[in-house]
Amino acid sequence: MAAPTQRQVLVVDDDPTIRICLTVLLESVGYDVATAVDGVEALVLINERAPDIIISDLNMPRMSGLDLLSEIRRRFPRIVTIAMSGAYRNSADLPSEVIAHGFYPKGEPPTNLYGTLAQLLEGIRSPRA
Helix, strand or coil, rough: CCCCCCEEEECCCCCCHHHHHHHHHHHHHEEEEEEEECCCHHHHHHHHHCCCEEEECCCCCCCHHHHHHHHHHHHHCCCEEEEECCCCCCCCCCCCCCCCEEEEECCHHHHHHHHHHHHHCCCCCCCCC
8 A cells, every 4th residue: 555645656658678767766765656557457347446647658558658548637637647759759749638746758867857847746745535
């Protein structure tokens, strides 16, 4: 069980290496991390226990991150989202259909992701109990 002060993050990526790396990095700075292999699995997990934030790859099988982020915005508008991709280097390059609060280009230093998370979560006073 997560400590009451831990923010809960759901990492969604079809690449197991990315899921493992992000889990280790985020847990090392105090986040409680769950993972999903695609948008379909992510929606199942969100229905069971909604995280504070979702970091989702855009290119995945079964349900893309683009579709997942759109569905999250429609069904779970309070969840903060970060789009993640290796195909785009900055948020200005993202297709206009990408609906997310933030963007993290794969391969960037983890400190960039930590900063984005901190900035986006700043407005959330306390994690869910």
